[in-house]
Structure formats: C-alpha cells, structure tokens
Amino acid sequence: MTTTRVASTGHRVSWWQRLPLHVVVIGVIILWSIPTLGLLVSSFREPSAIASSGWWEAFRHPDQFTLANYERVLGEQGMGRAFVNSLLITVPATILVILVAAHAAYALAWMRFPARGPIFLVIVGLLVVPLETTLIPVLRLFSHTTIEHQLPILGGNAFGTASYTGMWLAHTGYGLPFAVFLLRNFFVSLPRDLIEAAHLDGASDLQVFWRVILPLSLPAIAALAIFQFLWVWNDLLIALVLLGDPTLAPMTLKITNLVSSFGTSYQVLTAAAFVSMALPLVVFFAFQRFFVQGMLAGAVKG
C-alpha cells in the first residue's frame, strides 16, 4: 500500500492545480463539523443564553461558559450510569464478534471442508436481511428463553430480555455477517506460503491462526472493532426492543427518554449528546490509521 507520488518523469501537479480540490475538501469538512461544534459549544452555555442567542454568539462572552449542564446530566439524570451501561453492552459485544468472526473467517479462508463456498455465500447473503424484520422473532425467542435470575455485579436477568447477555448475543449475531465477510476477505489476501510454512514448522490450524494470521491482521481487526464498537454504541433500536429494564439502558436510550421529558431543555440534551459522542470520537481518533487501512482491506493486495 505505497502511495506513488508523481515521479519527476511524469508531469508534476503543482499546488495551485490542486487548490480547487483542497477548497472543496476543506469546505466539506467545515460544513460537516459545524453541527458538532454547535452541539459542543451549546452544551457549555447557560439555558437562558441558549434560548436568547445562537451558539456562535457564545464566543463574544467567553466568561459565560459553564459546566453545570454536565454536572446535571451525569449526576441527576443518570447519564453516568447510562455511560457505564453502554460500555457494558458495547465492549463484550465487540470482543465477541471479533473472536467468533475471526475463527470463522480463518476456516472459510484457509481450511478445506465440504460446502465451504456455499456457507460463505449464505453468510454474506445475510448482509441484505434488514435488521427490522428480525426484531419481533428475536424478541419472541428472548422472551421465551428469559432466565429471570438477577446477575450479581452486572445486574439484569441472566439471559433473554432485560439482560446484558441477551444484548451481547443479539449484537454479536447482527454484527457477524459483515465481520466474517470483512475478515475472510482480508485473511484470503495473506500469502498462502506463510500459512504453509507455518504448517510445515509444526503449527496446527489453531496455532497458525493465533500466531501468524491474527498478528498480521491487526489492521483489519482494528477496523472491524471500530465499526462494531460504533454500531453497538450508537444502537437505539435493539436496546429499545430487547432491553425492558430502564436501569440497564445505554446512553442512546437514556437520551431518547431525556428528549421526551426535557424536550425544550437544550442545555441538558446537548450535554447528554456530547457525552455519548465523546467515546466514539476517542476510539476513532485513536485507531483512525487502522480504520482507513482496514477499509481498504481485501480491496488492495499487500
């Protein structure tokens, strides 16, 4: 994946020729960032200020910025607990998807067994099934299989509706087709010789997977982790349907509730929204290098 610059033999693209492109790109970035910036600024403003002037006015009175909104959201409104709930749902659901998908992808890419091709096709085919069509069947299944035993520490039922385990399972299931698809295509692009060399060195399939494939697939796995993390973190629908217990609610669900009860209290909503955005932003910026690489996974060979 090397970027080839225009060599001295070719025509050199000077900066002013690229200027229109830069202007457009920067323009798009600004346009797309404005709402987020507005959200951030508003979340630090007094309710009266929000009601009387636009967020851009805030810079004229920097002394009016306040942390009160955050204190209220995290404390009184239980966003702190919701933040923890979101983590409790998202982290295991992300790890599970990667673990299961990576093993499956290795088998689909490098092990020989009957109907390997058709199985992979079916898994990829599941990508086109709309999530919404599965909600009712999954809910019915969960309500039949609910184990009403309060889990220690975590809270919630042991399984089924109003349980973390149910959420993990549901998110893992929904995430798997894409995860298997992404990882299998990445694994297949690894050189066959490497895998054969490891087998000759005495490695079993599991050892090849853990010691050769996984370390070499970190970019793809990191990209998948980000995708899955954001997807689960931002999910409202599945939580709304499967998670009855408000004490287990993740932030998305909490914010929705805030909207209905504090519909006009923008200062609370903006702070809550920003709290829910903060972690994905950190995750994205921490791994954005992998993210970009991983999006090319399978498309460009080594």
Place this chain on the structure above:
Amino acid sequence: MAGITFDHVTKAFGDQVAVRDFNLEVIDGEFLVLVGPSGCGKSTTLRMLAGLDAITSGTISIGGREVNGVAAKDRDIAMVFQTYALYPHMSVFDNMAFGLKLRKISRRDIDTRVQQAARLLGIEDLLKRKPGQLSGGQRQRVALGRAIVREPAAFLLDEPLSNLDAKLRVQTRAEISRLHQRLGTTFVYVTHDQVEAMTMATRIAVMNEGVLQQVGSPQELYDHPTNVFVAGFIGSPAMNFFEGTVRRVGGGIVIASDGFDIEVPQVRRDSFAPLEGRELTFGMRPEHIHDPAFVPAGTVPAPLDAQVEITELMGNETFLHLQRGETSLLARVDPRTAARAGSQTSVVMDLTHLRAFDATSGEAVPLEVPSTV
C-alpha cells in the same frame, strides 16, 4: 537423514493430470534437482512430498516410512519457499525459532541451534531485525536458517533463487552447495533453470508435462540425453537439431537433411549404416561445431558450408548463428575465427558427438557401435 521414494505417484486436479506415474528414488544425502519448464509438475511433486498437496495415487516414502497419510508437520522435512515465506511480524530469531518453540524444545537448545545456524549462514547480526528490514539475499538466508535449525531428514527447496538478482544467484548457488556438503542431508531442489540444476545437483531429474523424462548425473544427462526434450533442455546454449535421413550415396554414407548433405567419414560409417532410411532428428551441441582453422585433435570432421547471420563475441569464445537452407545452427567457435556476419563460411561438425533421435517418438537412437566386432 533419509532417502525418499516416489512409487507410481500421480496427481490430478480434476481432469488435469499434473504428475503422471512418477517413480524416483532419492538416495540418502544426495542433492537431487527436479528441473523442467514451468507447468511441468515439478513443484506439484515437491508439494506432494512436503504434504501440502494430497497424492491422487501411488505412495511416497521418507526414510522407508510411507507418508501419504502423514500431516506435513509430522514428515520431518523442512521447506524453503520461493517467496521465503518469512513471518513479517517476527524477528529473524523468532522466525528461525518458531518451529522449535512449537515442538516444545527447551529455550536453551533453541538459542544454541539458532545461534549455530546464524553463524553458519553469516546472519548473527540480523537476529533482532524484522524481515522487512532485510535485503533479498538476507531473507533468503533466514529462510534457509529456519529450515536448518529444524534438523530435518530432508530439505525441500522450491525455486529458492528465482527472486535474487543474477549476481547474488551465482553466489547463493555456491553457498547452498556448500551447505549441502556440510550438512550431508538429503536436498530436493526444484528449479526451472537448467544452469542451477547442472551446477548444484548430484543427480538431476528432468520433468516435462507431468512425466519424468530422465534421471542421472549432470554429465550423464548432458552427454547421453534419452530423448529430444532432455537434449534440448539441458545445456546452454541449447543443442542444435535438424531433421535428416541416413542414405548410401556411391560408396559412402551421407546424412541427407533439408537442403544439405553431411558426408559421414569412413571411421564412423559403421555406426550410421544400420540407421539407413530412417527418419531421424539429429542433435549437435554448439561446442562441437568448429571453425576449420581451429579443429581440436580427435575430431571426426564433417564439413558444412553455411551463411553467417550474426556473430556474438564473448571474449573467450565466439557464437556464430549459422543458416543453411531452412536449418539454423549455433556454433561455439574459437574467438580467433575469421567468420564475419553476412558472409559465407565453412564449419566442421564433430560427428563423434552427433546424437540421433527417432523423428516421431523423440527417443534417443544409439549411434555407437562396439569398436571390435
């Protein structure tokens, strides 16, 4: 250490037969080179031996033990890949130690063995580096080192030099030969380059279109090829071929070819007489066509006039590209030759070294007759 036996081994991919009824005995400790043009089945043969491809029929034994059903990792062999197949995320040391770690060898033993192999290959200073920081030649050595530390019964090498530049290739060729002498282990080496085969092999096995053509020492193959394919494949520049028939003309014998006749001298008539009337393909190596002014002693001369198309000066010798009728011939003559491109010249063929092959089957036809009848 172990000998290797291929017994009626066949490999088919669907309808496509890649290797057909392959029989070969690799003697313990020898350097056997499998050579042939690309797609001839040599790599498939090696992969079957390694356990990377299943055998369709027949058996392969290593050290007397049949290995058809034995997994690659349990065959006690090590393989060097054309691409080296080094683990990019591991240091050179870890690359070499990987197989030993998996075999649960003690840390101290691993360290000794890796250090020893590194010293042998002159890569002690590179042990901490990653493969990405090495040159092609260094990677090549690490790949060899990874095979050596395993102390396998046999080394399999699949075109290990083809990714190196010409100069490094010559150097590494000698190093691999030296390594073979020091280790004394069986080497099975696959290449499409007959020069590698000639220079390194104890014995060469020539393959074409999935079929083993001939097995023998490099000299045997060069001097006594069993068919037209081996004759043309082994030797660089390649052997000259021309179609012809042996005819009796007057009291003498001539080889009548397309547009020219070669008169067979008295001393060789007895060997050609039995072939009278047969359609044959004749083969003569370039070094056995001489400039008449520089004919070595002991030559059985058969003169031939030809047009010189191109001359190539090599310093120690000169190549003459000759044309006679429809036949093109390459002669490797003394550099003092007076022949110039575009002119007519006369050359002398040494009939002692003329080879004859059946024109249809391509099989060698013996020309020698016992000197005393």
